[in-house]
Amino acid sequence: MLISVFNAVLIVLVTWLAYRYFELRERTSPTEERYSQFVSGVASIVDRIEGYDAAHSLEVAQTAEKLALAAGLEGEQLQALKAAAMLHDVGETLLPREILRTAERLNDEQTYLMRTHPLLGELHLKSRMQTPDEVPAIIRWHHERWDGLGYPDNLKGEEIPKAARILAIADAISAMRHLRSYRPKQYKSQKDIDAEIERQAGLQFDPELAALWLKLSPAAGNN
Numbered sequence: 001m002l003i004s005v006f007n008a009v010l011i012v013l014v015t016w017l018a019y020r021y022f023e024l025r026e027r028t029s030p031t032e033e034r035y036s037q038f039v040s041g042v043a044s045i046v047d048r049i050e051g052y053d054a055a056h057s058l059e060v061a062q063t064a065e066k067l068a069l070a071a072g073l074e075g076e077q078l079q080a081l082k083a084a085a086m087l088h089d090v091g092e093t094l095l096p097r098e099i100l101r102t103a104e105r106l107n108d109e110q111t112y113l114m115r116t117h118p119l120l121g122e123l124h125l126k127s128r129m130q131t132p133d134e135v136p137a138i139i140r141w142h143h144e145r146w147d148g149l150g151y152p153d154n155l156k157g158e159e160i161p162k163a164a165r166i167l168a169i170a171d172a173i174s175a176m177r178h179l180r181s182y183r184p185k186q187y188k189s190q191k192d193i194d195a196e197i198e199r200q201a202g203l204q205f206d207p208e209l210a211a212l213w214l215k216l217s218p219a220a221g222n223n
């Protein structure tokens with residue numbers, strides 16, 4: 001069964017807590033601050049459930065913002081990307097918990113289920129959270145690849161919105177930096193990670209954005 005009773009209860013609880021949190025802050029904080037606190041609160045729950053050994057969502061958002069600013073994104077586009085980066089894996093909270101916490105490599109069926117998370121995330125945001133329209137769209141396409149071999153829609157090149165192409169690079173960088181319950185840490189240093197980004201330029205990643213990242217990377221002498 002795609003959604004176990006435990007996961008269903010968890011989803012209701014997360015949504016209710018987020019709603020209560022938003023409601024309680026309403027009288028004391030400006031709207032933008034409340035929105036960003038709400039997004040951060042949900043993202044931290046996603047991080048706990050996903051099984052990374054670090055605050056993956058926040059790290060992805062910080063890297064995505066750095067790359068987006070250098071790529072010329074601004075205003076609402078930039079804000080939508082930041083929110084999408086914080087919430088990009090929210091769909092994983094709807095998957096069976098044993099997939100996220102297994103210590104084994106995922107089998108074919110588990111991989112298939114895992115690959116539904118961009119669509120689940122998009123649907124969850126559209127039906128349960130009030131975010132700008134661009135945010136669920138960016139989440140839907142955060143695992144598309146420049147060469148068209150990604151998922152869920154096999155979009156290719158510039159068919160993929162720029163914000164989703166940026167998010168794909170930021171997500172991969174963070175995933176390579178940290179271990180996850182079913183995947184050991186494969187890269188020892190930022191230099192090794194950047195070599196992989198360079199190798200995947202024009203395949204997995206937008207080549208111009210990959211080249212831009214290589215200039216911005218801490219391994220290139222930046223902070």
Ligand SMILES: [Fe+2]
Binds near residue numbers: 088089117142143
């Ligand atoms: Fe993802």
Ligand SMILES: [Fe+2]
Binds near residue numbers: 060088175
């Ligand atoms: Fe991720």
